[in-house]
Amino acid sequence: SQKIEQNSEALNIQEGKTATLTCNYTNYSPAYLQWYRQDPGRGPVFLLLIRENEKEKRKERLKVTFDTTLKQSLFHITASQPADSATYLCALDAGGSSASKIIFGSGTRLSIRP
Amino acid sequence: NAGVTQTPKFQVLKTGQSMTLQCAQDMNHEYMSWYRQDPGMGLRLIHYSVGAGITDQGEVPNGYNVSRSTTEDFPLRLLSAAPSQTSVYFCASRTTTGRPYEQYFGPGTRLTVT
Numbered sequence: 757s758q759k760i761e762q763n764s765e766a767l768n769i770q771e772g773k774t775a776t777l778t779c780n781y782t783n784y785s786p787a788y789l790q791w792y793r794q795d796p797g798r799g800p801v802f803l804l805l806i807r808e809n810e811k812e813k814r815k816e817r818l819k820v821t822f823d824t825t826l827k828q829s830l831f832h833i834t835a836s837q838p839a840d841s842a843t844y845l846c847a848l849d850a851g852g853s854s855a856s857k858i859i860f861g862s863g864t865r866l867s868i869r870p
Numbered sequence: 871n872a873g874v875t876q877t878p879k880f881q882v883l884k885t886g887q888s889m890t891l892q893c894a895q896d897m898n899h900e901y902m903s904w905y906r907q908d909p910g911m912g913l914r915l916i917h918y919s920v921g922a923g924i925t926d927q928g929e930v931p932n933g934y935n936v937s938r939s940t941t942e943d944f945p946l947r948l949l950s951a952a953p954s955q956t957s958v959y960f961c962a963s964r965t966t967t968g969r970p971y972e973q974y975f976g977p978g979t980r981l982t983v984t
Contacts, residue, residue, distance in 0.1 A: 762912075765910065788971065790971075790972065790973075792973075797978075798977065798978075799874075799960050799962075799975030799976055799977055799978055800913070800960070800973075800975050801975070802972035802973060802974070805971065805972060845912060845913065847913075847973075849971070854966045854967065854971055855900075855901065855920045855966045857903070857915055857918050857926070857928055858903065858915070858962075858964075858973060859915060859929070860905070860912045860913040860914075860915075861912055862910065862911055862912035863912045
């Protein structure tokens with residue numbers, strides 16, 4: 757069956773450290789994978805997209821990697837801050853095209869302690 | 871631009887009642903979708919549309935109907951509400967051309983079925 761799994765339901769790390777979140781998928785062949793941030797009571801907000809032919813993407817303190825052989829994406833937040841505390845969701849296109857449906861993982865709740 | 875708007879913000883229904891959740895976007899996006907979010911389960915796709923007159927089922931379509939008569943609007947109908955449909959509902963839209971296919975989410979509708 758098709759699955760998207762974010763391995764940690766919750767992650768608690770010290771301010772200043774690097775947070776690493778994992779997204780694994782099975783029986784999909786996505787053209788791209790996305791990461792979103794969701795704060796309590798709000799809708800998700802897009803952060804980064806990485807395409808199947810890209811190994812790594814960066815945006816300020818954020819870095820995403822995509823390994824289509826392992827069927828895995830890693831999401832890193834460097835120099836983490838308490839304001840980075842939120843739920844992070846990975847998502848992929850389920851059909852490999854620009855009009856494909858987007859399927860989400862269950863999310864990882866990240867807490868950064870001062 | 872208002873982005874993606876959803877009404878109502880909150881709704882309480884009795885079992886068996888019907889209602890329509892409204893969603894509108896002013897970004898001329900071709901693709902619109904409905905998700906439900908339950909604790910610990912991330913976002914699950916209900917229905918989606920790649921353009922006016924075209925809709926398709928997502929992961930959890932049972933109990934919900936949709937139609938897309940205009941580019942701007944994508945209402946979600948609950949024909950006979952059940953307690954299992956208690957959830958937070960998010961509408962989202964995105965372009966299917968250009969880059970980068972990121973989804974824009976509305977603020978959500980919190981629905982309780984008693």
